[in-house]
Amino acid sequence: MSVSHEDITDRLISVLDLETIDRDLYRGPVYPGAKNRVFGGQVLGQAVIAASRSVVEEKKIHSLHAYFMRAGNATKPIIYQVERDFDGRSFATRRVIAIQGGEPILNMAASFAVEEEGMHHAAPMPEEPKPDELINDHALAEEKDGHWPPLIIDLLRKPRPFEIRRVSPRDDIVPTEAPPQMSLWLRSWGPLPEDSQILHRGFLAYVSDIGLMGTAMRPHAVRYTSPGMVAASLDHAMYFHEDVDVTQWLLYTCEAPWAGHSRGLNRGRFYTQDGKLVAETTQEGLMRLRTQQKDQAS
Template sequence: MNGTVDGLIRTLDLEKVEENLYRGTSPRSGWQRIFGGQVIAQALVAAQRTVPAERPVHSLHGYFMRPGDPKVPVVYEVKRIRDGGSFTTRIVIAIQHGEAIFTLSASFQKHEEGLDHQVSMPDVPRPDELPHGAALNERILSEAPEPVRRYWERPRPIEFRPVSFDHYLTQKKLAPRQDVWVRAVGEVGDDPALNAAILAYLSDMTLLDTSLFAHGLSVFDARIQAASLDHAMWFHRPVRVGEWHLYTQDSPSSSGGRGLTRGALFSLDGALVASVAQEGLIRPRRAASA
């Protein structure tokens, strides 16, 4: 993934090829497939480019169909489904090698006043109370398996501070829930569309892992084949991704080789800014034939 926020912003700044057609590229990361959050965010940006700024996104629903190839560009085709009095609807198809790798449907709404309520943010330690940097390396990562250390030490545009690292340090079956503080590492600015796109980008991180806690496994376990299958997101309130947000997650079910995880993103002052749901493939790898 991108090592800096500036790199991420460049990745999300799509090239317009033709009316309703946009092209996106991937950073050089050494990964064999494109990070799903990048495809979600780029598809959202493509849709945003066809919608008036005064109509921010309020929901998106996406399906991953094929792994993305990071070595070649992705073409995003936007279909303008509806422009109504209050709502705008777009469908985006992400294409590589002549085939769809991802589809996104997104809905946008002009601002209006209405009824207002939300659930409360969980009572967990604040980000400045959690180990990070050198303290994280010394106290936690030194005991973690090599794949876990490599992942957490890799430079990235999003900083994570998990409330607990227990699931990376043990193979015990744990409750399928976690709380992770997240923020962009750098200045993003005030553009609501860009902040929403980066929030969509980071919303695909750590979710799949939560569905494995109940089985004493993680996405770093070589015995598991893991991949995002679909992704849904609802944007409730304005967000500034350069500030800390609590990403609280739980997995109510896994079955049929799939795990479902729900997420809620809260600002530091406790405002619920977005809700997320994702089902992912968590299939045990089949042993190679003798």
């Protein structure tokens, strides 16, 4: 049975609707149909929701720093334990531990702030094609079917809560060296409550983990599916500068200034269509080629 785009968005809304077990203790639902490892963006988004529930509405999350410690099981719920470290007039800080099977799989520190007037400047949005000039992943899969590997086509066709339109899709038959840069447009397929910045920022945390780490792989002519590639998010930081509306097009532009020692550093920025910088990300990821290990051992 086919699932509508709105249903897919509703799935993520339900996944981010944590069950309250006790004060500052929550259970995160399983993403319907998920298998194997849990998607890092899901854990991050649920942790954002858990932390936000313990803070007064006037204070919004403006930064987070998280570490992924273990791979989570996508078929089992995750427990989120929140510690209230500080509550001041302007700021509040929280720590969150995501627990599965009695072991922590992620820890996160988050800061919340009231909105204030003050000095302002922002990096300008780069010149990129507009979303109506591009095709989404589903249309790209139809266009490349029979030309790109079936695994890549299946990934492009995979139902996601977000519509994605890539500025420069990679030819994944034979990856070639490319600059460590990536840009795409994204928006949620279905509607979200307009007045819930907690949910919109949770959604943005979820989607910020899509494609970011691959930016550091581009100069090395490899991808997630390359033979021997072991890839995983190691940490993740986000800064929320302005209110976010994930139902409207956002440009996600990424760069990778460094890679080495089987790790890659990636940075991303989210812009609205009218050029407002609303959020930024930084992530270090594991990108280990097993063939390198074999060569070193021989």
